[in-house]
Amino acid sequence: MKIRILLVSVALLALCVIPGFAQQKAGSPADSRNPADFIVNHYAARSQFVAGAISRADLDTILQAGINAPSAMNRQPWHFTVVQTQALAKKMVNDIDEGSVLIIISAAKSDNSIVLDCGLATESIYLAAQALGYGSRIYTGPINNINKNLKADLGLPRDYSAVALVRIGKVKAGVDAVSAASKRSKVEDKVNFK
Template sequence: MKKYLFSVVILSMGMGALPVFAQQGGPAGVIINHYAANNFVAGAIPGADLDRIVQAGIRAPSARNRQPWRFTVVQNLALAKKIVPQTLDGNALIVISAEGDGKTNGAEILDCALAAESVYLAAQALGYGSRIYTGPIDGVNRSLKSDLGLPGGHNAVVLIRVGKISAGTDAVSAASRRKPAGDIVTYK
């Protein structure tokens, strides 16, 4: 395990030197290799997989373990298209909401962001594509809260689109460039 973590750190440090980064295997491969999918295709996701993906969100850490979130899994295509128009049949949108408007405390925003990252990575670990979205969130909170059945007082914070993806794309060919580590990391 230690050896593995060491490799992750070394690889992360080296990332900036590469155009994107090399595709890596191993148990933590998905943490290094993730990318925001834009090659979704139609196709149903088995319920058991969706459950596992949502469980990863539930397992996320939160401040004082408050777990402020709710996970609303949208599989209805007509409703999903109102939120993300490009949604394809079989894709799922996992909307993470929390009580409050995010302006008074803010911890719930960070908690929901961590849950979103866990969902995003779990989906990719199971071989699906995933993409985090905040662009549609204002629209959701303006007019779709009751369609989604969000609990009273909740606002959507972030959503993750999960779906099957076309073959032949990986982080090397699809992920965007990252800033060089030398520009953004300081050791003291």
């Protein structure tokens, strides 16, 4: 498990030092890929999800990635709620597959830093899941419904509100960012150097 945590950490670090990667086909098993692939080549699974269990060891690694996310002044303002009960998960994502989980990221306040902190934890969870070979997708669409109707069912800490959720599950074999991700902008359209 330590090796997996290390791989995810190296992948996050690589984002800072590798200036630009084209979207490339990553056909090999997750563990033999360049660590930067986990960050550069990802996609938001939806129709690609299939039924199948997530191991407890992998779930722990994914949660550790969220716990280890950076935050302003290291406040770590988040709480993570893992939803494994299908009936409850369906109230948030109605087409969720058997064995998939939802991780709700919540916080007590929502100033700019806290929203950003929670966004970073969300991204770390999203990427860690894909680094381990699962599909993942970030959702904010269900957040209003969660905060209005489901806080008690979810057992969110007192005064916390949901900020985002990540859906994680098994995906069809052979799906990758090349086959599944939407088109992205060109680097030259989004970046300037001075």
